[in-house]
């Protein structure tokens with residue numbers, strides 16, 4: 001048994017903290033109350049006096065296969081993937097939901113984690129995204145990828161029967177949920193026909209899986225919500241305000257999750273603004289090779305032309321998140337990490353800051369990245385510091401309910417019952433180059 005003694009436990013729902021020791025055994029929280037340290041003199045103890053204990057953070061929208069760079073080969077080495085996973089733990093993120101990626105690779109990592117050979121947050125995933133033939137992201141993000149890689153990243157379906165079969169196959173492979181892409185990129189690309197989206201959602205539910213939908217417009221989101229989608233990924237920004245209010249009213253009524261992924265919009269805007277990310281030099285999960293790629297002149301020039309568009313996108317995402325929150329929509333923290341400059345681990349702290357900028361209180365933002373995210377995952381054992389829950393904890397210096405900056409002052413991360421000091425994740429000198 002391991003006991004954290006002398007700290008204050010943060011209740012992410014009540015928005016208050018209370019003094020208690022936390023006892024952990026076999027990967028579970030056994031007890032949360034004062035005096036456990038004295039009651040169990042033989043137990044291993046870590047003194048966290050004056051520190052705050054929270055549930056481990058959860059990023060509910062990532063792409064573990066993405067490098068957060070602009071795609072140079074060294075960003076995709078096995079060593080780099082390992083560093084990305086460590087980057088999450090180092091930032092207090094103890095669980096992630098991969099929203100589209102190589103399921104075989106995720107299963108392989110899960111095995112390594114079980115064997116104790118990989119330092120990683122808990123990995124959940126949807127496997128390959130489901131989209132229309134030649135739809136987004138097949139003809140966009142994946143357009144230069146070899147066909148066999150595209151097949152591992154996306155399943156292209158065009159009729160309801162094929163859609164049902166594909167979802168059944170994914171369920172058999174053990175995915176935690178499914179993700180459908182319902183976005184025609186402003187009329188430029190094929191989109192799933194509505195009956196196909198309906199079949200995907202229906203079959204997912206029949207298989208006991210949640211169905212999350214990436215949408216392009218407010219109208220797309222409205223249709224997905226009407227068809228029973230469990231969550232909307234990214235906030236639609238196109239459409240009129242009246243339609244947006246109707247959408248949010250429906251989502252609030254049905255309890256549909258909304259993961260606005262503000263961090264990715266901020267990151268794209270930062271690249272386009274010519275930012276050199278100097279402040280991130282040496283951060284675990286922010287590889288030097290990736291930073292160097294983002295600083296290349298041709299990359300900057302490519303992004304600079306879209307600066308105004310990215311700025312508008314970020315502003316409208318913040319305004320829409322504010323409205324969604326006011327209207328009672330279930331917001332969840334997710335970053336879209338893996339996209340350019342949306343770094344693994346670190347970005348969740350940006351997402352939390354952006355949720356504050358959108359009008360949430362620190363308690364509300366923290367709930368989005370703990371219990372709220374656990375609800376989206378459908379994992380009741382995660383997201384709270386309470387007896388019987390998984391022993392995923394983060395200990396920080398300072399009260400995050402008063403000052404969210406305290407969440408960056410991480411003293412200890414307990415992942416599946418195993419305590420880690422942040423220094424452990426930075427590895428040996430130079431390892432962070434990821435070459």
Ligand SMILES: [Zn+2]
Nearest residue numbers: 061063099336
């Ligand atoms: Zn995404």
